[in-house]
Amino acid sequence: MCELATADLTTANANVFYELGIRHAVREWSTVTIIAEDGGQLPFDVRSLRAISYQLTSQGTPDNVPNVRGVIARRLRDAQQATRDNPIYQLVEGFPEVSHTKTDVFRDRVDYSKSVKARLRDARQQGLEPLKNLARELHPIASCDSGVVIDLYLSYRAVKGW
Numbered sequence: 001m002c003e004l005a006t007a008d009l010t011t012a013n014a015n016v017f018y019e020l021g022i023r024h025a026v027r028e029w030s031t032v033t034i035i036a037e038d039g040g041q042l043p044f045d046v047r048s049l050r051a052i053s054y055q056l057t058s059q060g061t062p063d064n065v066p067n068v069r070g071v072i073a074r075r076l077r078d079a080q081q082a083t084r085d086n087p088i089y090q091l092v093e094g095f096p097e098v099s100h101t102k103t104d105v106f107r108d109r110v111d112y113s114k115s116v117k118a119r120l121r122d123a124r125q126q127g128l129e130p131l132k133n134l135a136r137e138l139h140p141i142a143s144c145d146s147g148v149v150i151d152l153y154l155s156y157r158a159v160k161g162w
Contacts, residue, residue, distance in 0.1 A: 007023075124159055
């Protein structure tokens, strides 16, 4: 809940990631200055966040401290500007007060996807023509969930419907 936060993700400590997630859930801006050892691989969940990298010396201490300190100081000053820098608040409109209509729409899409995939499974077992008929129902394919499209292509492959 502090005004500004810095997280070092170098060691990939699960507790630090958990705390980072909590921080993202409760603060819309000035969320985090993330730092990590250069060359380390950040998980995809946080890779898109602007991380400040640093080098370690052979003794295991940070190298080029004045430069990194300057970058961190600038980021902390920038963080005071109440700019939405939190990925959850950027991606989920109205977070944390997400209306039930949005969650219901998401649930409906998941249910629809499961239903279509089940129908594809059944059509696959019956052969190419039933699969083609189902594909016509899915038109326009561009509006379908990507998982459904992939399953359709795999279904064509399964029945050798090149």
